[in-house]
Amino acid sequence: MTPNTMRIPSFKPALPLLLLALAGCAVTPPYQRPVVETPAAFKEAPAEGQWKTAEPAEAQPRGEWWKVFADPVLDTLEAQAAVANQDLKAGLARLAQARALQQNARSALFPQVGIGFGPTRQRPSPASQGLPAEAETSPATLWRAQASVSYEADLFGRVSSGVAAAGADAAQRQALFHSLQLAIQADVAQAYFSLRELDALAALYADTVALRQQTLQLFQRRFDAGDVGELELARARTELAGAEAEAVGVERQRAVAEHALAVLLGQAPAAFSLPPAPLGRITVRVPAGLPSALLERRPDIAAAEQAMVAANARIGSARAAFFPRLSLTGALGYESSELGDLFKWSSRAFVLGPLVGTMLSLPIFDGGARQAGVDQATAVFDEEAAKYRQSVLQAFKEVEDNLAHLRLLDRQSASQDQAVQSAARAARLSQLQYREGALSYLGVLDADRSVLQQRRAAVQLDGDRARATVALIRAIGGSWGEGGKDGVEDAGKGGEAAPAPSLPAPAEAPLARVEGMAPAP
Secondary structure, eight states: OOTTOOOOOOOTTHHHHHHHHHHTOOOOOOOOOOOOOOOSSOTTSOOOSOOOOOOOOTTSOOOOGGGGGOOHHHHHHHHHHHHHOHHHHHHHHHHHHHHHHHHHHHGGGSOEEEEEEEEEEEOOOTGGGTOOTTOOOOOEEEEEEEEEEEEEEOSSSHHHHHHHHHHHHHHHHHHHHHHHHHHHHHHHHHHHHHHHHHHHHHHHHHHHHHHHHHHHHHHHHHHHTTSSOHHHHHHHHHHHHHHHHHHHHHHHHHHHHHHHHHHHTTOOGGGOOOOOOOOOOOOEEOOOOOHHHHHHHOHHHHHHHHHHHHHHHHHHHHHGGGSOEEEEEEEEEEEESSGGGTTSGGGEEEEESOSSSOSEEOOOOOTTHHHHHHHHHHHHHHHHHHHHHHHHHHHHHHHHHHHHHHHHHHHHHHHHHHHHHHHHHHHHHHHHHHHTTSSOHHHHHHHHHHHHHHHHHHHHHHHHHHHHHHHHHHHTTSOSSGGGOTTOEESSOTTOOOOOOOOOOOOSSOOOOOTTOOOOO
């Protein structure tokens, strides 16, 4: 080496090591699930087992939980809704969108390669050609055919944070789809049981109308014979008309309920019809499990947690804006002033480095924009954490509510059954007293209305029990075991009706509509 020459040290071997070291400097904060206070057991249910730490398990198959009701018609309706419900199809489309966005974010991890062809018309300045300022330059056309490559080195995790956020968004959308699926399944079951409750009421009023028609015919004959006055005949007509009006009202409610069920099944109301079948008493008992297990099963809680994961990743992406950004670009191809010479060997050319801007960039002053981005991302995470805690609290509330409903409905139904029996007994006694002349027909009518009222209340309690059972299954996240039947206590068939007194035919005496009342002699 001569005294006038100086060797410049080469950094080529160290450059890959430097890039790898910088790539490990991710600035995304480690994700930690917020601490939530989880009770050891539900207040409205006896303690079951021991407390354990919740582990997300919302992706586990939920199973066909509705089969615990042993109702083939409900099974068919749930299958139809799973295939044709439009809200489910929209949710599936939203999930596909989230997965596409995730794939789009992942593409930033790989080099972007493209090809291009076309002319460029340009006129260089005299200074760029080393000519005097007054010299003339001629415009020229330059043809190019080249392949371009661009790649952003993920030095501080900006790209990987975006990929992680998109992945969490997709996981959140999947959990929301599971939540929507569970909600629609529960809506179908509750709509079905509401329809069956109206069928039971319709049967109740149909029997009432039939008996009051026969009672009116009996009073008409006695009025024609001069045994009773017009007042009693008018009251019999009033009771018949009132029962017919109530029956039409139940029919109207059933039509609306059937239309709503048709929409849940993805069908036009005009194309859907469900034959009447009165609701029986639901005796299925659903174990609530442990509160910690609830956090594993509820898909909406899983969705809230994935929203936190995405927000946490975006904090890292916002922090990465404070650090240098390295973009590697290049082009390789041919260029020529004549199209015919474009693909000659002598026309080959390449470019390394950005055509516009710089390879390594770092903002120095931005008026606080980057810090504002970090503050916003942090605030979003705090918001999602609060939503997560609220989701957990809401889940606990829903389970406690439905456990309380079922516990108290058991007591209420037992009392209501006693009320039905007592009302029927009172009606029989009032009829006997009427025949003996110790009671006016108005007292018989009051006893008749009482029986109808108590029977209607009993049917409505059966409907409330069925819907509360479905709501509890939904609140605990769907199935609680493989096949959806583990841990279920079944005190009887889900569709088995509670025994009811038989309805009498009218005899040659004024009859009230009384269940279990023996015909008058």
